[in-house]
Amino acid sequence: IYQTFPDDPDHAQLRRIAAFDLNMEVAVLPKQDLPGPAPKSSLFSLLDKALTKELTRRLKEPFWINTALPGSLIEIRVALNDATLRMLATRTHAYASNSYIFFMWMAIASVIILAIATSFLRNQIRPILRLARAAEEFGKGRNVAFSPRGAREVRQAGAAFLDMKRRFERAIEQRTTMLNGVSHDLRTIITRFKLSLALMRESHEAAEMRKDVDEMERMVEAYLAFARGDGDETSSPTDIAAILNELRADTVKRGLAASVKIEGDPNIVARPAAIKRLLANLVGNAQRYGKRIELSVINDGAMMTVHIDDDGPGIAVERREDAFKPFYRLDESRNQNEGNSGLGLAIARDIARGHGGDITLDRSPLGGLRATASLPL
Numbered sequence: 049i050y051q052t053f054p055d056d057p058d059h060a061q062l063r064r065i066a067a068f069d070l071n072m073e074v075a076v077l078p079k080q081d082l083p084g085p086a087p088k089s090s091l092f093s094l095l096d097k098a099l100t101k102e103l104t105r106r107l108k109e110p111f112w113i114n115t116a117l118p119g120s121l122i123e124i125r126v127a128l129n130d131a132t133l134r135m136l137a138t139r140t141h142a143y144a145s146n147s148y149i150f151f152m153w154m155a156i157a158s159v160i161i162l163a164i165a166t167s168f169l170r171n172q173i174r175p176i177l178r179l180a181r182a183a184e185e186f187g188k189g190r191n192v193a194f195s196p197r198g199a200r201e202v203r204q205a206g207a208a209f210l211d212m213k214r215r216f217e218r219a220i221e222q223r224t225t226m227l228n229g230v231s232h233d234l235r236t237i238i239t240r241f242k243l244s245l246a247l248m249r250e251s252h253e254a255a256e257m258r259k260d261v262d263e264m265e266r267m268v269e270a271y272l273a274f275a276r277g278d279g280d281e282t283s284s285p286t287d288i289a290a291i292l293n294e295l296r297a298d299t300v301k302r303g304l305a306a307s308v309k310i311e312g313d314p315n316i317v318a319r320p321a322a323i324k325r326l327l328a329n330l331v332g333n334a335q336r337y338g339k340r341i342e343l344s345v346i347n348d349g350a351m352m353t354v355h356i357d358d359d360g361p362g363i364a365v366e367r368r369e370d371a372f373k374p375f376y377r378l379d380e381s382r383n384q385n386e387g388n389s390g391l392g393l394a395i396a397r398d399i400a401r402g403h404g405g406d407i408t409l410d411r412s413p414l415g416g417l418r419a420t421a422s423l424p425l
Contacts, residue, residue, distance in 0.1 A: 066135070073136040080132050082125055086114035115139070175202045179209060186213060187404045190283045190317065231272050238265050281319040288354060289314035291324050292343045295331045305340040312347030316423060318403055323423075326399040327354065329392040330407075330419045334358035338416050351405075352423045360416035368409040372397050396421070 056062065059076045066074040096115050103111055107126065114123040126133040175198030182194035196206025241261045248254045292308045299306035316323075334341045338358030346353045363371055370376050374394040396419075397407045405423040412418035 071138070075134045077132040077134050079128075079130055082110055082112040082127055082132070083114075086112065086116060086123075172199055172202065174198070175206070179206050183209060184404070227272060234268050234272075235265075238268065281321055283317050283319050286316050286318045286320045286323050287314060288316060288323070288327075288345050288352065291327050292345060292354070295327060296341075296343060299331065299335055299341055302335060304335060304338070307342050309342070309344040311345065312349075314345050314347065314352075316352045316425060318423065319399075322399045322402070326396045326407075326421060327356075329396040330354075330356040330421065333392055333419065334360070334417070337361060338414070340414060342414065347425070350425060352425055354421040354423075356419040356421075357412040357414050358416040359412070359414040362411060362415070362417045363409060371409060372407075393419075 059074075062076070063074055066072045096113070099115075100113060103113070103124075110127040112125040117123055120139045121136055122139055124135045124137070126135075175196070178194060178197070179202070182192050185192040194206065194210070196203040196210070198206075238261060241264075242258070245254055245258050245261065289308070289310050292310075292314075296306040296308050331341065331343070334356050337360030340359045342355070342357040344355045344357075346355075372393050374391055393407070400407045400421050400423065403423050405421065408420050408422075410418045410420065
């Protein structure tokens, strides 16, 4: 427009078109150098770059932009051959405002939706994690307070877990009641046998019968212990080192060599009587078949691992799993002792698995058998 009306006095035509058609304020200044680089607004830096790129593409003349003016104005100066054009425009006229507003709203909406989705997922995941923790603790024999919360499906899963837990507890209670009755009846009969034998005159036959009754009593106690389990015992802090030291002292009293090695914190939350029975069964096995026993416990932060090593005859690889079967008899080298009911390892593994762990058998560095009990912390 400036070049179209070169003789326009005071450039009135240019100012009129700019004001009414373009909503801009234009002034024609004397020829002068363009100012230095103007400060940039960080909020609109991307749009400033787009405006600069567009003016560079459309203009051959040098230009200068200032977007840091107060309010919503921007200033553009263009250096001509004989003058300098100075233009003031609002930011909404300088940019494609619809696209800008669209992208701004899209970004804001995305942030809001992301925050809502994150909060929603967190509220849904938290009850699932509580359910998983309750199931894990129940699998380890620990009772954790749990109430179903969250979405309908999560509450249904939680209610199903509680129903299953109640059925387990009811079955254990019924089994315990029944076995207590059976135990009482069997002990009564054995006591009668022992009383009758005590009234008999001393003889070789009476002595042999007393041995048989004592053996019967030990076997009945072992069978009942295996059938009863330890589901009704409450979990509490248990010192594995104290149990191992007690078993080491018992081993030494039997005239066997024994040692204990502790690595890490030996304390674990478990059923104390059950853990003591587990370790006593494993050590008892080692006492029967070895002359030297090494007891060690390792706490790696996730698992409590207890090794029971002996220098006895060991068990063949292909028969190690069979050793855990109730009443299973191995070769004579590991069954020549009286009082072996064939339930020691079965009871020990049952207790370990009741705590969420397991027991495995391997070759010992001492040359005999290594029994390893792994219990989660």
